[in-house]
Amino acid sequence: xxxxxxxxxxxxxxxxxxxxxxxxxxxxxxxxxxxxxxxxxxxxxxxxxxxxxxxxxxxxxxxxxxxxxxxxxxxxxxxxxxxxxxxxxxxxxxxxxxxxxxxxxxxxxxxxxxxxxxxxxxxxxxxxxxxxxxxxxxxxxxxxxxxxxxxxxxxxxxxxxxxxxxxxxxxxxxxxxxxxxxxxxxxxxxxxxxxxxxxxxxxxxxxxxxxxxxxx
Numbered sequence: 471x472x473x474x475x476x477x478x479x480x481x482x483x484x485x486x487x488x489x490x491x492x493x494x495x496x497x498x499x500x501x502x503x504x505x506x507x508x509x510x511x512x513x514x515x516x517x518x519x520x521x522x523x524x525x526x527x528x529x530x531x532x533x534x535x536x537x538x539x540x541x542x543x544x545x546x547x548x549x550x551x552x553x554x555x556x557x558x559x560x561x562x563x564x565x566x567x568x569x570x571x572x573x574x575x576x577x578x579x580x581x582x583x584x585x586x587x588x589x590x591x592x593x594x595x596x597x598x599x600x601x602x603x604x605x606x607x608x609x610x611x612x613x614x615x616x617x618x619x620x621x622x623x624x625x626x627x628x629x630x631x632x633x634x635x636x637x638x639x640x641x642x643x644x645x646x647x648x649x650x651x652x653x654x655x656x657x658x659x660x661x662x663x664x665x666x667x668x669x670x671x672x673x674x675x676x677x678x679x680x681x682x683x684x685x686x
Contacts, residue, residue: 498683498684499681499682499683499684500550500551500553500557500682500683500684501549501550501551501663501680501681501682502679502680502681502682503516503517503549503679503680503681504533504678504679504680505526505533505534505535505678506533508526508533509526510525510526510527510528510533511525511526512525512526513525513526513535513547514526516549517535517547517548517549518547518548518549518662519546519547520545520546520547520548520582520664521543521545521546522537522538522543522545522546522547522667523537523538524536524537524545524547527676532678533678534564534676534677534678535547535676535677535678535680536674536675536676536677537667537669537674537675537676537677538669538674539669539671539672539673539674539675540669540672542668542669542670542672543668544574544666544667544668545666545667545668546578546582546664546665546666546667547664547665547677548581548582548662548663548664549662549663549664549665549680549682550662550663550680550682551662551682552581552660552661552662553579553580553660553661553662553682553684554580554624554657554658554659554660554661555624555625555626555631555657555658556624556625556626556684556685557579557623557624557682557683557684557685558621558622558623558624558682558683558685559577559578559579559621559622559623559663559664559680559681559682559683560577560619560620560621560622560679560680560681560682560683561577561619561620561665561677561678561679561680561681562617562618562619562620562640562677562678562679563575563577563589563617563618563619563620563665563667563675563676563677563678564615564616564617564618564675564676564677564678565591565614565618565667565671565673565675565676566614566615566671566673567591567614567671567673568671568672568673569671570592571592571670571671571672572591572592572612572614572670572671573591573667573668573669573670573671573673573675574588574589574590574591574592574667574668574670575588575589575620575665575666575667575668575675575677576588576589576620576665576666576667577620577621577622577663577664577665577666578622578663578664578665578666579622579624579633579658579661579663579664580624580658580659580660580661581659581660581661581662581664582661582664583601583661584600584601584658584659584661584664585598585599585600585605585622585624585633585658586598586599586600586622586664586666587620587621587622587635587637587650588666589610589612589618589620589637591610591612591614592670594609594610594611594612595607595608595609595610596608596609596610596635596637596649596650597650598633598635598650598652605633605652606650606651606652607650608649608650610637610649613639616639616640617639617640617678618637618638618639618640619636619637619638619639619640619644620635620636620637621635621636621637621644622634622635623635623648623685624654624658625685630653630654631653631654631656631657631658632651632652632653632654633651633652633654633658634648634650634651634652635648635649635650635651636648636649637649663680663682665677665680
């Protein structure tokens with residue numbers, strides 16, 4: 471009887487292992503950075519700063535990458551491997567408003583001229599761009615002084631590609647459906663993931679939990 475029970479548990483364990491292995495293979499992290507091992511005042515060497523005085527800061531035991539509140543320009547950082555599609559980029563971003571002014575920030579894929587999901591609280595919208603071309607927009611609610619998750623994904627269904635974007639406040643459940651979606655006319659080019667910030671409110675923008683996930 472014990473031998474039968476042991477064999478049964480062995481079969482169940484193998485099946486569970488296959489299930490969890492399949493899940494891991496379906497969505498595997500290619501890159502993760504929560505800055506906890508980074509040195510304050512500097513940036514990890516695997517990040518490529520395009521422009522901006524980004525630096526690692528620490529507050530209440532949490533480390534993050536911070537973009538100063540001045541000058542008022544758009545600045546970015548590239549991270550992760552060079553990839554084309556079948557993946558998602560995620561970042562957690564913190565910003566504060568000053569009066570009617572609010573920062574703008576985003577996450578991107580496929581390099582500098584690739585796709586970008588941009589939160590624009592001053593306009594109360596979230597936009598999807600390809601380079602400088604606006605592909606789609608949607609209304610969005612944003613709360614000053616809170617962390618916001620941004621997720622941009624490029625997937626392939628059959629012979630067609632599409633790019634999808636999500637945004638949600640930390641502590642809330644990730645939306646099941648994308649906020650923005652756009653069908654692509656051509657296969658995406660290879661490039662790194664990115665985060666972007668424009669401190670329109672003259673206050674710093676913080677970035678944390680950078681991640682690139684392979685979806686296929």
